[in-house]
Amino acid sequence: MRLQEHAVTIALRSRCSGRVAIPARQPSLDTSPVVSDEVKTTTCYMCACRCGIKVHLKDGAVRFIEGNRDHPVNRGVLCAKGSAGIMTQVSPARLRKPLKRVGERGTGAFEEIEWDEALEIAAGWLGDIRRTDPRKLAFFTGRDQSQALTGWWASQFGTPNFAAHGGFCSVNMAAAGLYTIGGSFWEFGEPDWERTRYFMMFGVAEDHDSNPIKIGLGKLKARGAKFVAVNPVRTGYQAIADEWIGITPGTDGLLILALIYELMAAGKVDLDYLARYTNAPWLVIDDPGAADDGLFARDGNGRPVCWDRKADALAPSAPPPDHPAFKGRYTLPDGREGIPAFELLARRCLDERYAPDAVAEETGVPADTIRRLAAELAQAAFEESVVVEQPWTDWTGRRHERMVGRPVSFHAMRGISAHANGFHTCRALHLLQVLLGAIDCPGGFRYKPPFPRPIPPGPKPSGRSEQVAPETPMPGMPLGFPTGPEDLLVEPDGSPSRIDKAFSWDAPLAVHGMMHMVIRNAWKADPYPVDTLFMYMANMAWNSSMNSVETAAMLTDRDPETGEYRIPRIIYADAFSSEMVAYADLVLPDTTYLERWDCISLLDRPICEADGPADSIRQPVVAPDRDVRPFQDVLIDLGARIGLPGFTAEDGAPRYPGGYSDYIVNHERKPGIGPLAGWRGADGTAEGRGAPNPDQLERYIANGCFWQHHLAPEERFFKFANQAYLERAVALGLIDVAEPIVLQIYSEALQKFRLAARGHGPVQPPDSKRERVETYFDPLPFWYRPFDMEAAEAEGGLPLFAVTQRPMAMYHSWGSHNAWLRQIHDSNRLYVSTVLAEESGLDDGDWVWIIGRTGRVKARIRTMAGVNPHTVWTWNAIGKRAGAWGLKPGAPESREGFLLNPLIPELLQPDADGYQHSNADPVTGQAAWYDLKVRLEKATAEEAAEAQIADLTPPPGLPPVPDELRYGAGFAGRAR
Numbered sequence: 022m023r024l025q026e027h028a029v030t031i032a033l034r035s036r037c038s039g040r041v042a043i044p045a046r047q048p049s050l051d052t053s054p055v056v057s058d059e060v061k062t063t064t065c066y067m068c069a070c071r072c073g074i075k076v077h078l079k080d081g082a083v084r085f086i087e088g089n090r091d092h093p094v095n096r097g098v099l100c101a102k103g104s105a106g107i108m109t110q111v112s113p114a115r116l117r118k119p120l121k122r123v124g125e126r127g128t129g130a131f132e133e134i135e136w137d138e139a140l141e142i143a144a145g146w147l148g149d150i151r152r153t154d155p156r157k158l159a160f161f162t163g164r165d166q167s168q169a170l171t172g173w174w175a176s177q178f179g180t181p182n183f184a185a186h187g188g189f190c191s192v193n194m195a196a197a198g199l200y201t202i203g204g205s206f207w208e209f210g211e212p213d214w215e216r217t218r219y220f221m222m223f224g225v226a227e228d229h230d231s232n233p234i235k236i237g238l239g240k241l242k243a244r245g246a247k248f249v250a251v252n253p254v255r256t257g258y259q260a261i262a263d264e265w266i267g268i269t270p271g272t273d274g275l276l277i278l279a280l281i282y283e284l285m286a287a288g289k290v291d292l293d294y295l296a297r298y299t300n301a302p303w304l305v306i307d308d309p310g311a312a313d314d315g316l317f318a319r320d321g322n323g324r325p326v327c328w329d330r331k332a333d334a335l336a337p338s339a340p341p342p343d344h345p346a347f348k349g350r351y352t353l354p355d356g357r358e359g360i361p362a363f364e365l366l367a368r369r370c371l372d373e374r375y376a377p378d379a380v381a382e383e384t385g386v387p388a389d390t391i392r393r394l395a396a397e398l399a400q401a402a403f404e405e406s407v408v409v410e411q412p413w414t415d416w417t418g419r420r421h422e423r424m425v426g427r428p429v430s431f432h433a434m435r436g437i438s439a440h441a442n443g444f445h446t447c448r449a450l451h452l453l454q455v456l457l458g459a460i461d462c463p464g465g466f467r468y469k470p471p472f473p474r475p476i477p478p479g480p481k482p483s484g485r486s487e488q489v490a491p492e493t494p495m496p497g498m499p500l501g502f503p504t505g506p507e508d509l510l511v512e513p514d515g516s517p518s519r520i521d522k523a524f525s526w527d528a529p530l531a532v533h534g535m536m537h538m539v540i541r542n543a544w545k546a547d548p549y550p551v552d553t554l555f556m557y558m559a560n561m562a563w564n565s566s567m568n569s570v571e572t573a574a575m576l577t578d579r580d581p582e583t584g585e586y587r588i589p590r591i592i593y594a595d596a597f598s599s600e601m602v603a604y605a606d607l608v609l610p611d612t613t614y615l616e617r618w619d620c621i622s623l624l625d626r627p628i629c630e631a632d633g634p635a636d637s638i639r640q641p642v643v644a645p646d647r648d649v650r651p652f653q654d655v656l657i658d659l660g661a662r663i664g665l666p667g668f669t670a671e672d673g674a675p676r677y678p679g680g681y682s683d684y685i686v687n688h689e690r691k692p693g694i695g696p697l698a699g700w701r702g703a704d705g706t707a708e709g710r711g712a713p714n715p716d717q718l719e720r721y722i723a724n725g726c727f728w729q730h731h732l733a734p735e736e737r738f739f740k741f742a743n744q745a746y747l748e749r750a751v752a753l754g755l756i757d758v759a760e761p762i763v764l765q766i767y768s769e770a771l772q773k774f775r776l777a778a779r780g781h782g783p784v785q786p787p788d789s790k791r792e793r794v795e796t797y798f799d800p801l802p803f804w805y806r807p808f809d810m811e812a813a814e815a816e817g818g819l820p821l822f823a824v825t826q827r828p829m830a831m832y833h834s835w836g837s838h839n840a841w842l843r844q845i846h847d848s849n850r851l852y853v854s855t856v857l858a859e860e861s862g863l864d865d866g867d868w869v870w871i872i873g874r875t876g877r878v879k880a881r882i883r884t885m886a887g888v889n890p891h892t893v894w895t896w897n898a899i900g901k902r903a904g905a906w907g908l909k910p911g912a913p914e915s916r917e918g919f920l921l922n923p924l925i926p927e928l929l930q931p932d933a934d935g936y937q938h939s940n941a942d943p944v945t946g947q948a949a950w951y952d953l954k955v956r957l958e959k960a961t962a963e964e965a966a967e968a969q970i971a972d973l974t975p976p977p978g979l980p981p982v983p984d985e986l987r988y989g990a991g992f993a994g995r996a997r
């Protein structure tokens with residue numbers, strides 16, 4: 022008897038007698054019936070979290086997906102999205118064959134073509150560009166997990182115009198971390214979930230590290246550790262927090278600096294830690310007007326110096342003296358004076374503008390609450406320290422008998438990052454951790470290898486004109502980490518070298534590129550025209566753009582003089598019929614994640630844990646039933662067709678004829694270092710470094726599709742200064758030299774840009790940008806009001822902040838073609854505080870206009886208590902255009918769904934010279950999605966009935982969309 026029959030038996034008996042009779046012979050319950058004849062492991066890709074999964078197959082079809090209990094990322098946990106991968110595999114929106122545009126862009130006028138023709142067209146366009154001016158290719162990818170390949174392909178092609186989606190995701194968080202502590206959150210590091218006693222989370226909805234965060238929060242809850250959530254909206258993780266701080270958007274930096282103010286005023290900072298591991302005691306030259314003002318004073322060997330209080334003399338900072346000065350002025354050998362960096366930080370953070378009483382109104386957080394939070398942090402850090410009884414030796418040779426930690430930790434993501442003040446906010450948060458001594462110690466934040474890396478990490482970006490030539494690879498990768506103005510990608514006249522203006526004076530540390538500016542700049546031929554826009558899984562015609570309606574219009578705009586499209590050619594690769602497909606000239610259909618090889622590489626963004634490096638693969642678990650090819654195979658094929666050196670053997674034949682799996686095994690970025698770190702060497706016994714191993718993929722598969730190295734206990738904490746770890750990291754190929762990584766409370770790299778703005782050095786900003794660079798390249802964190810918020814406030818009449826959150830059951834637009842996930846989110850409401858709704862005479866279900874500085878969109882509202890009263894919000898990327906994503910006309914996503922994107926300008930208002938900067942952080946170029954201010958106006962009944970946006974015509978070849986798409990219907994002999 023199966024479970025269902027048994028349940029019926031019990032129900033009938035209950036109904037007859039009023040009580041459950043225990044049958045004489047209890048039938049066995051089969052709660053886990055065998056549903057499959059084969060189980061294959063691989064890596065989920067229903068979001069960016071990279072969980073390990075086991076896919077159960079029956080007769081070659083997917084029957085069931087479960088989490089892999091052995092996998093380091095998720096330990097068997099599987100979320101709704103991961104389970105619903107089954108329905109992605111039967112999605113009606115799957116592209117089926119290459120498409121060539123045969124009518125106007127945006128009209129869905131395509132014809133299906135064979136792959137030979139598609140590749141011939143693409144290779145023809147790309148080859149022509151490469152032979153003339155490689156910069157005329159703009160190659161941008163979305164949430165692409167193969168950036169180690171795609172970035173290298175761009176470099177081999179010779180174009181600087183490459184980036185993935187990081188510029189509009191969380192580059193502020195990444196860059197601030199990498200320039201401060203040599204790591205950051207998510208794939209860079211994580212809280213010590215086992216030991217932390219006080220955890221603060223800023224601006225995180227359902228974000229990148231999805232299942233690990235859920236597992237971690239479960240551990241915190243089980244141990245009774247305090248969890249404080251700072252977020253304007255109380256959803257998701259916030260809902261289980263012990264305390265919710267409903268902060269005003271864009272003011273997180275103020276709150277963090279106020280916490281630092283309190284801690285500094287109370288003397289609750291870890292001076293021992295600061296002396297040993299940070300540049301807090303380094304002397305900063307105080308010589309206003311000099312070319313080295315604000316840089317570190319150095320000795321004859323180039324080492325920064327500090328003041329040794331015991332010796333009453335200057336001392337090299339490496340190794341640091343036991344008693345360095347943290348305050349005062351000290352005479353340098355050349356007669357000038359130097360001030361410890363810590364004193365400069367203290368002056369900054371003890372400024373009364375950061376006192377709790379001064380920030381309470383702006384942040385919406387009462388001063389007493391701020392003071393209490395600071396006291397709780399100090400209590401946990403300094404009165405409840407945790408100890409791991411494990412001796413270790415630091416890089417100076419000093420042996421420590423135990424590992425003593427400050428059990429406070431933090432996590433943050435896009436909520437504090439996607440503002441025009443996000444870089445300094447994120448840097449302030451990292452500094453808060455440093456001041457508490459809570460970086461890579463027991464109970465604190467822990468790096469995940471390959472982090473920490475040198476600050477800033479290498480390499481530098483390539484792409485200035487002199488580095489670009491026809492039929493020639495660039496000398497390096499398009500993305501990198503500038504250490505000063507001389508590393509920028511600017512031309513001799515100061516103009517940007519890249520189409521997105523990353524690494525220009527507009528955004529010098531745009532280390533993830535500025536994808537959100539590509540279409541506008543290409544349309545405007547600013548700074549130069551491009552010929553071909555080549556994109557992969559980036560829905561730039563809809564939810565992956567700011568000002569999305571106008572952005573889509575730029576894709577169809579023609580030059581009135583020539584009649585040609587302003588962006589002449591668009592190649593788009595995706596597995597699904599997204600809105601962007603309609604705007605392409607050539608569509609290259611990709612496979613689903615269950616149908617291909619992939620590599621989650623240490624060269625890119627791997628799956629490491631704090632206790633050791635790890636990487637993983639995807640293997641094809643089912644064969645495609647359509648005429649589609651994995652994009653990575655296609656890219657490698659195109660590389661060979663157009664003769665890119667890295668993809669071509671000496672005889673001109675393809676270097677990787679086996680496609681991506683061939684590349685994964687045999688490519689070496691440096692001798693002995695390839696995409697995968699596990700089972701290297703001819704016999705598969707090497708880790709990290711070693712010759713290619715032809716059996717490597719088999720070894721991964723035999724191990725559940727991942728590799729993991731466990732650090733020895735003495736290597737697991739204080740990695741930035743731990744000699745055993747640093748040597749292990751070199752041996753594994755994670756870093757090049759076993760040198761200490763000094764945490765940077767004061768950023769000399771930022772000061773170098775500031776000095777250029779003051780007229781020093783060979784590479785200086787144009788006069789029009791000097792003040793901007795001088796202001797925002799402050800070597801110490803500070804808070805300022807985000808630009809577009811300020812513009813809206815100056816205009817007046819836009820009193821509300823408007824933000825989005827990512828739901829747990831939908832990853833951007835990826836779930837809208839998934840029948841199960843659509844049952845959870847097929848439309849979105851604008852959430853409004855109950856207080857605001859009452860004041861505004863609004864009720865649940867009312868239609869309103871959300872009116873911003875540049876336009877309006879329509880939405881239905883829902884009231885809720887758990888939201889900052891001055892903030893409205895909605896789920897991200899639920900609104901869709903019918904016709905895309907396999908959605909029928911009138912689908913709820915298009916009828917009642919909406920985006921805030923059309924209201925978010927991609928450009929700021931003109932400056933004094935009439936120039937419009939990107940609506941982005943001035944340091945990193947991070948898109949400032951969350952700086953939107955709006956007002957609400959009730960829509961009339963007629964307006965409410967009007968369509969939101971025109972439908973799209975689906976491309977040819979897609980199957981008719983069924984009224985119902987049911988999992989399992991076919992299993993019982995019924996047609997699906």
Ligand code: SF4
Binds near residue numbers: 066095098103
């Ligand atoms: S969190 Fe992301 S990667 Fe993990 S199971 Fe869910 S969808 Fe898949």
